[in-house]
Amino acid sequence: MNLNPRNPSPIYLGWRLAMNRLNAQLGINVFRYEKDRHKRNVKKTITVVIVICLLVLSLYCGLAAYGYGTLGMEALVPGIAMVISSLINLFFTIFKANGELYGFRDYELVLSLPIPITTVIHSRLFNMYFWNTVITVLVMAPMGVVYAVFEKPGVMFPLIWVFGIFLVCLIPTILAAFVGAVITAIASKFRYASAVSSVLGIAFVIVLMALSMMISTGNTGFEKLIDYKTGIVNISAISSYIPEISRSLNQLYPPAVLFTKAVVHQDALSLFYFAGLSIGLYGLFAWVLSTKYREINTALTSHVSRSDYKLETLRQQSMLHTLYNKAIMRILKSSVCATNLLMGCIMAIIISIALLVIGPDRVLTGLSITGNSDAVKKGACFALAGIISMTNTASVSLALEGKTIWLIKSLPIPAKTLYDSYILTNITFTVPTSVITGILFSIALKPGLVGTLLMILVPLTFSLLVAVGGVAIGNRMAYYDWKEEPQLIKQSLMSIVGMLSGILVIGICGAIAVTSLIPVDTNAISSIFVIAFIVAASILYIGESNRPIRE
Amino acid sequence: MNQLNLQVQPGDIFGFIGHNGAGKSTTIKAVVGVLDFESGEILIQGHSIKEEPLICKRLMAYMPDNPDLYEHLTGIQYLNFIADIFAIPAETRQKTIEKNAELFEITGNLGDLISSYSHGMKQKLAIVAAVIHSPRLLVLDEPFVGLDPRASATLKQLMRNLCGEGCAIFFSTHVLDVAEKLCNKIAIINKGNLVFVGTMDALLSMDEGKSLEEIYLDLVSLNS
Numbered sequence: 001m002n003l004n005p006r007n008p009s010p011i012y013l014g015w016r017l018a019m020n021r022l023n024a025q026l027g028i029n030v031f032r033y034e035k036d037r038h039k040r041n042v043k044k045t046i047t048v049v050i051v052i053c054l055l056v057l058s059l060y061c062g063l064a065a066y067g068y069g070t071l072g073m074e075a076l077v078p079g080i081a082m083v084i085s086s087l088i089n090l091f092f093t094i095f096k097a098n099g100e101l102y103g104f105r106d107y108e109l110v111l112s113l114p115i116p117i118t119t120v121i122h123s124r125l126f127n128m129y130f131w132n133t134v135i136t137v138l139v140m141a142p143m144g145v146v147y148a149v150f151e152k153p154g155v156m157f158p159l160i161w162v163f164g165i166f167l168v169c170l171i172p173t174i175l176a177a178f179v180g181a182v183i184t185a186i187a188s189k190f191r192y193a194s195a196v197s198s199v200l201g202i203a204f205v206i207v208l209m210a211l212s213m214m215i216s217t218g219n220t221g222f223e224k225l226i227d228y229k230t231g232i233v234n235i236s237a238i239s240s241y242i243p244e245i246s247r248s249l250n251q252l253y254p255p256a257v258l259f260t261k262a263v264v265h266q267d268a269l270s271l272f273y274f275a276g277l278s279i280g281l282y283g284l285f286a287w288v289l290s291t292k293y294r295e296i297n298t299a300l301t302s303h304v305s306r307s308d309y310k311l312e313t314l315r316q317q318s319m320l321h322t323l324y325n326k327a328i329m330r331i332l333k334s335s336v337c338a339t340n341l342l343m344g345c346i347m348a349i350i351i352s353i354a355l356l357v358i359g360p361d362r363v364l365t366g367l368s369i370t371g372n373s374d375a376v377k378k379g380a381c382f383a384l385a386g387i388i389s390m391t392n393t394a395s396v397s398l399a400l401e402g403k404t405i406w407l408i409k410s411l412p413i414p415a416k417t418l419y420d421s422y423i424l425t426n427i428t429f430t431v432p433t434s435v436i437t438g439i440l441f442s443i444a445l446k447p448g449l450v451g452t453l454l455m456i457l458v459p460l461t462f463s464l465l466v467a468v469g470g471v472a473i474g475n476r477m478a479y480y481d482w483k484e485e486p487q488l489i490k491q492s493l494m495s496i497v498g499m500l501s502g503i504l505v506i507g508i509c510g511a512i513a514v515t516s517l518i519p520v521d522t523n524a525i526s527s528i529f530v531i532a533f534i535v536a537a538s539i540l541y542i543g544e545s546n547r548p549i550r551e
Numbered sequence: 552m553n554q555l556n557l558q559v560q561p562g563d564i565f566g567f568i569g570h571n572g573a574g575k576s577t578t579i580k581a582v583v584g585v586l587d588f589e590s591g592e593i594l595i596q597g598h599s600i601k602e603e604p605l606i607c608k609r610l611m612a613y614m615p616d617n618p619d620l621y622e623h624l625t626g627i628q629y630l631n632f633i634a635d636i637f638a639i640p641a642e643t644r645q646k647t648i649e650k651n652a653e654l655f656e657i658t659g660n661l662g663d664l665i666s667s668y669s670h671g672m673k674q675k676l677a678i679v680a681a682v683i684h685s686p687r688l689l690v691l692d693e694p695f696v697g698l699d700p701r702a703s704a705t706l707k708q709l710m711r712n713l714c715g716e717g718c719a720i721f722f723s724t725h726v727l728d729v730a731e732k733l734c735n736k737i738a739i740i741n742k743g744n745l746v747f748v749g750t751m752d753a754l755l756s757m758d759e760g761k762s763l764e765e766i767y768l769d770l771v772s773l774n775s
Contacts (some may be wrong), residue, residue: 028556048615308659309627311658311661313645314641314648315626316641319636320637330621407621411636412604412605
């Protein structure tokens with residue numbers, strides 16, 4: 001029985017769902033209706049920081065394309081532009097897909113409304129597609145302009161390029177959503193679904209990185225083009241390597257063949273095939289998912305409840321110990337926290353194992369790092385510290401209390417003990433990583449006895465400073481009324497500042513130590529930095545311990 | 552809140568009633584040290600919540616209207632967490648948890664993640680956690696919302712027992728029938744102002760024959 005002869009169409013419903021989601025993500029209503037000026041200002045600051053980061057990414061891509069152009073390698077730009085944007089999209093969507101597509105907060109509300117499941121799925125996929133297209137535009141627009149300037153392609157180029165921009169992110173979005181679906185489906189069978197989901201997500205990224213590294217470190221002979229002693233590049237020989245690099249790119253991402261052909265040769269048929277492949281994959285995925293969607297979400301939102309617990313002997317722990325256990329579990333039992341916050345440590349371990357297994361030369365080529373090996377050896381401890389410092393759980397630990405902050409505030413917990421638990425949690429991840437990766441780096445790079453000590457001590461002491469600094473950042477910027485954990489972890493000011501401040505500080509220290517700015521031995525300067533990190537961490541710790549918990 | 556002056560004595564079951572948005576939860580949060588306040592003083596056994604918050608918090612327990620608990624912990628992990636914060640010896644906590652979890656019929660669920668609990672189950676767990684350290688003052692915000700009839704009766708009995716042991720209970724409620732039967736003292740607030748404070752008997756004697764609900768509605772409309 002049709003009660004309303006003017007039922008809205010599925011497209012309209014999908015559009016409303018997608019706009020509603022975008023409204024929440026962009027915080028439009030915060031700008032329009034939020035009465036609290038502080039909240040509005042925080043939102044504005046976060047937006048400005050994100051826009052600046054995206055513009056820097058765009059600028060970097062444009063400059064990279066310009067570099068290829070000046071080296072006479074402009075023919076590679078379309079393929080590289082596509083691979084870069086696809087990898088960024090894939091990497092970011094893989095962790096987002098689970099929260100975005102499955103088990104989202106308004107699942108019950110949306111499914112109780114007269115909206116077809118396929119419409120819900122399309123609205124969710126559109127949301128991911130929208131953001132990935134924004135990234136694609138930022139990467140490919142400047143690269144396309146630079147390519148047009150150097151190559152002077154035909155009149156059809158702008159049309160093909162713009163058309164391509166709107167197609168390029170479809171395949172990585174669908175691939176990430178597919179992997180996310182598989183991971184979620186597997187994880188939903190387990191009691192600790194979040195933990196299983198984190199492990200599988202990280203495993204996928206590791207496999208992806210290993211594959212890309214294996215392909216990009218293939219024996220291209222590219223390193224022979226640069227004389228590292230003089231820094232002179234043999235430009236005339238570069239053109240002979242273009243087919244080899246092009247082959248590597250196509251191997252890394254096969255759809256790049258079609259796209260490159262469409263752009264470079266203005267081949268309409270290749271563009272048609274590429275569009276067909278992208279849209280076809282999207283349609284197929286949406287159809288398959290619609291048949292399993294309810295099942296996956298039911299499994300995710302259902303809880304294993306055994307209800308057969310028998311009280312056994314209980315143990316007493318100190319307040320610090322119990323707060324520390326709680327903080328550790330808070331991070332490990334949330335897939336969003338575990339995958340994002342621990343990425344620095346995971347990356348450090350992957351790189352150090354790769355250094356040991358594949359060898360420093362091939363890893364450095366794979367990471368596009370060139371230069372003399374002596375400078376690399378001296379700077380490695382700072383690079384390692386920088387990577388590990390990206391794991392700054394302390395900066396978000398207080399904000400992660402969220403709605404449960406009433407417990408912390410109503411219980412007799414001294415602020416110092418709470419901060420100590422956050423610091424201990426952070427260094428539980430970073431200190432063992434510093435020691436292990438420092439040893440692995442030392443075995444691979446053979447920096448000598450003092451160098452080995454510094455390879456361990458620089459990341460280790462910097463980890464202490466980062467943890468204490470994280471608490472200071474969190475206690476000044478934390479807010480508790482957040483709605484979605486991924487936004488807090490990925491987009492909040494405290495999270496961004498926590499991650500980037502460490503990289504900035506260690507970057508400056510590394511630059512001072514490695515370059516010849518100060519005419520003193522690198523090891524001596526590095527040793528001074530080790531002491532400076534300890535002193536700074538101690539001063540900050542004493543000051544912060546007396547600070548009350550943020551309101 | 553304007554000029555709020557209340558005294559809760561050991562053995563009191565003190566009801567705090569008012570319309571939605573009258574300021575009940577704000578007052579309660581200030582009492583337990585969750586919210587800061589501009590002027591005035593809140594003393595728990597002579598200790599200021601502003602000056603000596605940790606001493607005050609060791610003396611009391613709080614349960615909010617919507618207990619957001621640590622969803623990533625199991626029930627028993629949560630109870631152990633609270634017991635550790637109050638440094639309750641293993642043996643004592645074992646006995647208290649055993650007794651109260653059994654009372655609220657949640658022992659079998661203590662091994663499950665809190666995220667799998669219903670609202671009522673979380674409420675029961677929060678009550679068991681709140682009394683784990685035998686507080687001298689128990690502050691409850693709408694404690695009966697979401698509880699099943701049996702749990703509601705158990706909570707009322709527990710409140711009476713605690714008062715018998717010298718504990719003071721301060722709680723907000725919209726269920727006036729419960730307040731009438733349970734409380735010996737009552738405070739009524741309206742738009743941030745105290746309309747009445749005194750014993751339940753004194754309130755009911757203001758207009759004999761009328762129920763608490765009728766008297767409350769009269770008082771609130773008079774002061775609107």
